[in-house]
Amino acid sequence: MTVFGPAQPAPLNAGDPQPIGQGQVTIVEGTTFSICAPNGDMDPGGAQGLFFRDTRIISRWQLRIDGQPPQPLSVADTDTFASRFMLRRAPAAGHADSTLLVVRQRVVGEGMREVITLTNVGREATLVHLELAVDADFADLFAVKEGHAAGTATHAQASGVNLVFSRPDNSRGLLVHATGEPVSSHNGLSWQVVIPARDEWRTEIIVHPVVESRRIEPRFREHLSPEEAEEHSWRRQVTSIRTQHEGLGLVLRRSVRDLDALRIAAGEDSAHTFVAAGAPWFMTLFGRDSLLTSWMALPLDPSLAVGTLYTLASLQGRQVDPCNEEEPGRILHELRLGPQSTSALGGAHYYGTIDASPLFVALLGEAWKWGAAESDVRALLPAADAVLAWIDGFGDRDGDGFIEYQRATDRGLFNQGWKDSWDGVNDAAGQLAEPPVALAEVQGYAYAAWLARADLADAFGEQALAESCRARADKLRSLFAEAFWLPDDGYFAIALDGRKRRMDAMSSNPGHCLWTGIVTDEHAAQLIARLSEPDMDSGYGLRTLSDRMGAYNPMSYHNGSVWPHDTALCVAGLMRYAHIPGAVELAHRLTDGLLRAAMSFGGRLPELFCGFPADRFRPPVPYPTSCSPQAWASGAPLLIVRAFLGLDLDVPKRSLVLRPRLPQEWGTVTLDRLPFAGSLLRIAASGTDAEVHGLPEPSTVIN
Known part of the structure; x- marks a missing residue:
C-alpha cells in the first residue's frame, strides 16, 4: 500500500524514532515494505529503504539521469502493494521544458520489481546515461526505527546483469537482476541508450531477498497464476x-x-x-x-x-x-x-x-x-x-x-x-x-x-x-x-x-x-x-x-x-x-x-x-x-x-441480533456475503429499519 506523509509510530523503548517525514511514500505487502522519496529514490542515512522480514535489505536505491536526479511530477497509488512515480529529466541549460519522461513502476511482495520506462517526446533522438546506485546494509528494523543503524559490512559482487550483496555471516543477502544489458559494478547498475524521437526504452529490475543462503522468490500479485490469484x-x-x-x-x-x-x-x-x-x-x-x-x-x-x-x-x-x-x-x-x-x-x-x-x-x-x-x-x-x-x-x-x-x-x-x-x-x-x-x-x-x-x-x-x-x-x-x-x-x-x-x-x-x-x-x-x-x-x-x-x-x-x-x-x-x-x-x-x-x-x-x-x-x-x-x-x-x-451473531444457536440506530446521513448501509451457518446473508439497514435476506431455516432474528 502506498502511504503519503508521516509513517512511523513512537518507539516502544528508549531511543528516538527515525522520522519518515512529509511527502514520503510507503508501499506494503505482508512483511515486505519500501519507504522512499516522492521521486522513488531510497536515500541512505535515514529511514528509507526496502525491508523484508524486519531487515533493511536495500539502504540505497537512487536513480540518476545524465548524472542528475529526475524531477518528480506525481505519485500514483496504483494498489496496496504498488506505486507509479512520474518524473522527468531535468531540462537542459537554458530550456524550461524537458523532452524525456521517466516512469518508475514499483511493486513489492517477498521482494521488489521496478520497471523504468524512458519516453522521448522530443523531435530528435536523445542519448541517455541512466544510473541506479544500489547498496545494502542489512540493518535490523529496530536499529533503523530508532535512528542508529550503523549498518553491517557487506560483500558486493557484480556479475553481468546481476548484483549480489551478503552479510559476512551469510544470514542475509540480496540478488538484483536487471534487463536492458546494464553495466554492473559494486556501486550499482548503469545503462547508456539512444532513444529515437517519439519512442521509448525500458528495463525491468527484480530484487530477490536471500535468507540463510536461500534465495526467496518474489511473489507479485499481477504475476500470479490463476490458482494463486484466487488465493489473493x-x-x-x-x-x-x-x-x-x-x-x-x-x-x-x-x-x-x-x-x-x-x-x-x-x-x-x-x-x-x-x-x-x-x-x-x-x-x-x-x-x-x-x-x-x-x-x-x-x-x-x-x-x-x-x-x-x-x-x-x-x-x-x-x-x-x-x-x-x-x-x-x-x-x-x-x-x-x-x-x-x-x-x-x-x-x-x-x-x-x-x-x-x-x-x-x-x-x-x-x-x-x-x-x-x-x-x-x-x-x-x-x-x-x-x-x-x-x-x-x-x-x-x-x-x-x-x-x-x-x-x-x-x-x-x-x-x-x-x-x-x-x-x-x-x-x-x-x-x-x-x-x-x-x-x-x-x-x-x-x-x-x-x-x-x-x-x-x-x-x-x-x-x-x-x-x-x-x-x-x-x-x-x-x-x-x-x-x-x-x-x-x-x-x-x-x-x-x-x-x-x-x-x-x-x-x-x-x-x-x-x-x-x-x-x-x-x-x-x-x-x-x-x-x-x-x-x-x-x-x-x-x-x-x-x-x-x-x-x-x-x-x-x-x-x-x-x-x-x-x-x-x-x-x-x-x-x-x-x-x-x-x-x-x-x-x-x-x-x-x-x-x-x-x-x-x-x-x-x-x-x-x-x-x-x-x-x-x-x-x-x-x-x-x-x-x-x-x-x-x-x-x-x-x-x-x-x-x-446493533449486529451480533450466534451461529451455533442460529440467531442474529439486528438493532440498527444508524445516523440519518448514512442513508442505507448494505452488507453482502455475510457468512452465517453455511449461507451468505444480505443485510440492508437505514435509520432504525433493517431487512435480512438469505437466512437459512431455522433461524431467528432478534430486533
Missing part, C-alpha cells in the same frame, strides 16, 4: 459493506484495502492468517493489536480471528523467563524476525503485555459465535484455559482479584497496556502510576474473557465450569465498581497503582469498559455524560486524556491525542448502552468527527493524530510519527458500522 482475491470474497454516505464509503474502501495489505500468513499455512500491527515499523504479529483488529474485522472475515488465535496459541508462554517476560499461559506481545531481534525489548519473542491474554479468550468466545468451526474452537480451548490460569496466577500479582503488571527487568515496557508509553498512565495531577498497575480497561477485558469461557462451557456441556466462570465475572464486576469508581467525579479511575491508589485522571480507558459490559447502568449513565464534555470530545474523536488533566498534551502519544481505534471501541461501548439517554447521540457525534478527520487524511485513518479542538484547528493536526496504515485504525470503521447496526 480476499477483497472479492469477504463481506461487502456499502453505504450511501460518500465519506464513509471511501473510508471503508481504504480500510479493506489496508487490511488486505497488512494480512500475513503464519508460516506455510495460508489458512492461518493474521493482521500485522501497522506500517512501516510494525509489520509483524502483535498480540493486542492483532486480536483487537481481527475482532473489529469479524463482519468482514471471521477467519482472521481464527488465524490470529492459532498463531498466538502456537507462541503462548510455557516457562518463566524474566528476559522476555514469558510466563506459562501468557500471550505474546510481539514477534520479531530481524537479525538483531535479540536486542529488541526482550528478544524475538516478547511477552510484556497485560491485555493480550484476556483478549485472547474473549476473542475465542466471539469467534465461536461468529461461526468458527467447533473443531477449531476445541483445539484452542487448552490455550484459553492456560490463559485463565495465568490470569489467576501471574496476572493477579497480589491476589486482590485484579490483573496487574510490573515489568520483570529494566529492559521491558514500563507500561504494558495499550497506552504503553512511559508516561501513559498518570493521575489528575500528572503524577505517574507506580507499579504494579491494574488498568481499568484490562479488568473489562478479563470480565469479557470469563463470560466468553462460560459461554463455551455451556456449548460443550460443561455446566459446572460455566457457572464457575460466570461467578468469577460477576465478582470481578462488583470489585471493579467498588475499587475504580470515583463518585465525586462521575467516572472510573484509569488504574490502581501499587498502593491501590486510584489514578484519578479522566481518560478514554473507561470507554473500553463500556465496550466489554463490565459497567453497571448507574455508573454508565454518569460516565456517558462525562465523556460527552468538550474536554474529552475533540470534535474529531475522543481524546485519550481530558484537557483538564495535569499531563494533558494534545501533541503527546497517549496523553491527549486521538486514536481512531480508541474512539471506535468507545463508540461500540456507547451503543452497548444505547438504552441510556445520550449514549447514541454521543456515539453519532464522535463518529461524525472521526469521519471528518479521516477525509482530511485521504480517507485513511492513521494510528493517531493530535488532540487539538476541531473548532480551532481544521483540518486535524497529524501526529508526526504516526503509523499509516495501521491495523486497528483500519478496523475501527468496521467496528463502528457493526455497532450502529
Whole structure:
C-alpha cells in the first residue's frame, strides 16, 4: 500500500524514532515494505529503504539521469502493494521544458520489481546515461526505527546483469537482476541508450531477498497464476459493506484495502492468517493489536480471528523467563524476525503485555459465535484455559482479584497496556502510576474473557465450569465498581497503582469498559455524560486524556491525542448502552468527527493524530510519527458500522441480533456475503429499519 506523509509510530523503548517525514511514500505487502522519496529514490542515512522480514535489505536505491536526479511530477497509488512515480529529466541549460519522461513502476511482495520506462517526446533522438546506485546494509528494523543503524559490512559482487550483496555471516543477502544489458559494478547498475524521437526504452529490475543462503522468490500479485490469484482475491470474497454516505464509503474502501495489505500468513499455512500491527515499523504479529483488529474485522472475515488465535496459541508462554517476560499461559506481545531481534525489548519473542491474554479468550468466545468451526474452537480451548490460569496466577500479582503488571527487568515496557508509553498512565495531577498497575480497561477485558469461557462451557456441556466462570465475572464486576469508581467525579479511575491508589485522571480507558459490559447502568449513565464534555470530545474523536488533566498534551502519544481505534471501541461501548439517554447521540457525534478527520487524511485513518479542538484547528493536526496504515485504525470503521447496526451473531444457536440506530446521513448501509451457518446473508439497514435476506431455516432474528 502506498502511504503519503508521516509513517512511523513512537518507539516502544528508549531511543528516538527515525522520522519518515512529509511527502514520503510507503508501499506494503505482508512483511515486505519500501519507504522512499516522492521521486522513488531510497536515500541512505535515514529511514528509507526496502525491508523484508524486519531487515533493511536495500539502504540505497537512487536513480540518476545524465548524472542528475529526475524531477518528480506525481505519485500514483496504483494498489496496496504498488506505486507509479512520474518524473522527468531535468531540462537542459537554458530550456524550461524537458523532452524525456521517466516512469518508475514499483511493486513489492517477498521482494521488489521496478520497471523504468524512458519516453522521448522530443523531435530528435536523445542519448541517455541512466544510473541506479544500489547498496545494502542489512540493518535490523529496530536499529533503523530508532535512528542508529550503523549498518553491517557487506560483500558486493557484480556479475553481468546481476548484483549480489551478503552479510559476512551469510544470514542475509540480496540478488538484483536487471534487463536492458546494464553495466554492473559494486556501486550499482548503469545503462547508456539512444532513444529515437517519439519512442521509448525500458528495463525491468527484480530484487530477490536471500535468507540463510536461500534465495526467496518474489511473489507479485499481477504475476500470479490463476490458482494463486484466487488465493489473493480476499477483497472479492469477504463481506461487502456499502453505504450511501460518500465519506464513509471511501473510508471503508481504504480500510479493506489496508487490511488486505497488512494480512500475513503464519508460516506455510495460508489458512492461518493474521493482521500485522501497522506500517512501516510494525509489520509483524502483535498480540493486542492483532486480536483487537481481527475482532473489529469479524463482519468482514471471521477467519482472521481464527488465524490470529492459532498463531498466538502456537507462541503462548510455557516457562518463566524474566528476559522476555514469558510466563506459562501468557500471550505474546510481539514477534520479531530481524537479525538483531535479540536486542529488541526482550528478544524475538516478547511477552510484556497485560491485555493480550484476556483478549485472547474473549476473542475465542466471539469467534465461536461468529461461526468458527467447533473443531477449531476445541483445539484452542487448552490455550484459553492456560490463559485463565495465568490470569489467576501471574496476572493477579497480589491476589486482590485484579490483573496487574510490573515489568520483570529494566529492559521491558514500563507500561504494558495499550497506552504503553512511559508516561501513559498518570493521575489528575500528572503524577505517574507506580507499579504494579491494574488498568481499568484490562479488568473489562478479563470480565469479557470469563463470560466468553462460560459461554463455551455451556456449548460443550460443561455446566459446572460455566457457572464457575460466570461467578468469577460477576465478582470481578462488583470489585471493579467498588475499587475504580470515583463518585465525586462521575467516572472510573484509569488504574490502581501499587498502593491501590486510584489514578484519578479522566481518560478514554473507561470507554473500553463500556465496550466489554463490565459497567453497571448507574455508573454508565454518569460516565456517558462525562465523556460527552468538550474536554474529552475533540470534535474529531475522543481524546485519550481530558484537557483538564495535569499531563494533558494534545501533541503527546497517549496523553491527549486521538486514536481512531480508541474512539471506535468507545463508540461500540456507547451503543452497548444505547438504552441510556445520550449514549447514541454521543456515539453519532464522535463518529461524525472521526469521519471528518479521516477525509482530511485521504480517507485513511492513521494510528493517531493530535488532540487539538476541531473548532480551532481544521483540518486535524497529524501526529508526526504516526503509523499509516495501521491495523486497528483500519478496523475501527468496521467496528463502528457493526455497532450502529446493533449486529451480533450466534451461529451455533442460529440467531442474529439486528438493532440498527444508524445516523440519518448514512442513508442505507448494505452488507453482502455475510457468512452465517453455511449461507451468505444480505443485510440492508437505514435509520432504525433493517431487512435480512438469505437466512437459512431455522433461524431467528432478534430486533
